[in-house]
Amino acid sequence: MDVYRAIADPTRRAILDELVDRSGQSLFEICARLTMKHGINSSRQAITQHLGVLEAAGLIRTRREGRSKLHWFEGRPLKAIAERWPISTDERDM
Amino acid sequence: MRIHLAGVFVDDQQKALRFYTETLGFQLKHNIPLGEYAWITVVSPEDPEGTEFLLEPDAHPAVRPFVKALVEDGIPSTSFAVDDVQAEYERLQAKGVQFVQPPTDLGPVITAILDDTCGNLIQIQEQKPQP
Numbered sequence: 001m002d003v004y005r006a007i008a009d010p011t012r013r014a015i016l017d018e019l020v021d022r023s024g025q026s027l028f029e030i031c032a033r034l035t036m037k038h039g040i041n042s043s044r045q046a047i048t049q050h051l052g053v054l055e056a057a058g059l060i061r062t063r064r065e066g067r068s069k070l071h072w073f074e075g076r077p078l079k080a081i082a083e084r085w086p087i088s089t090d091e092r093d094m
Numbered sequence: 095m096r097i098h099l100a101g102v103f104v105d106d107q108q109k110a111l112r113f114y115t116e117t118l119g120f121q122l123k124h125n126i127p128l129g130e131y132a133w134i135t136v137v138s139p140e141d142p143e144g145t146e147f148l149l150e151p152d153a154h155p156a157v158r159p160f161v162k163a164l165v166e167d168g169i170p171s172t173s174f175a176v177d178d179v180q181a182e183y184e185r186l187q188a189k190g191v192q193f194v195q196p197p198t199d200l201g202p203v204i205t206a207i208l209d210d211t212c213g214n215l216i217q218i219q220e221q222k223p224q225p
Binding site for chain 1: 168202
């Protein structure tokens with residue numbers, strides 16, 4: 001799964017927004033934030049699939065903390081995009 | 095019809111009784127010995143005649159895998175209402191309670207999620223005043 005397809009979906013972008021807001025969230029917290037803050041009422045199963053796509057693209061990583069599985073945002077694949085199409089200095093000043 | 099009883103499965107009833115009374119601040123309502131286990135309920139001091147909360151042993155073989163799967167995905171076993179999530183978070187953290195989710199503003203509600211040390215995640219929630 002490449003990073004471009006991963007961020008093409010608005011629900012997956014909302015997931016990344018929320019993980020930037022607070023790193024290390026459970027599936028439950030991600031679903032609660034999507035429902036309450038974005039009006040996204042997808043099933044937990046659908047969100048699990050979105051998380052799988054994001055993880056395959058390297059945009060999130062998961063780790064077990066205690067007895068829960070938590071999710072972190074990983075920005076490195078997006079940095080590769082900026083490096084591939086760098087912003088020139090004069091553009092930056094605009 | 096009214097709801098008079100709710101509860102959670104706990105891995106140790108006596109430890110659970112201490113946590114739900116001494117740490118969270120509920121009051122013991124019933125503690126009736128039943129052989130190896132006991133019928134233990136607590137109530138809120140703000141509503142001592144209200145809904146009882148049962149601390150039920152997790153002895154049935156289906157319970158542990160069920161609760162484990164909930165905790166893995168961060169799903170709370172139940173939710174308690176509080177007036178001020180942030181204040182409760184600070185009060186309970188000072189008592190050594192572990193939170194898996196700090197106070198989080200979700201629009202109409204603020205929630206936080208703590209570990210009850212007996213197998214469950216518990217949500218506390220504050221309803222924000224409606225504009």
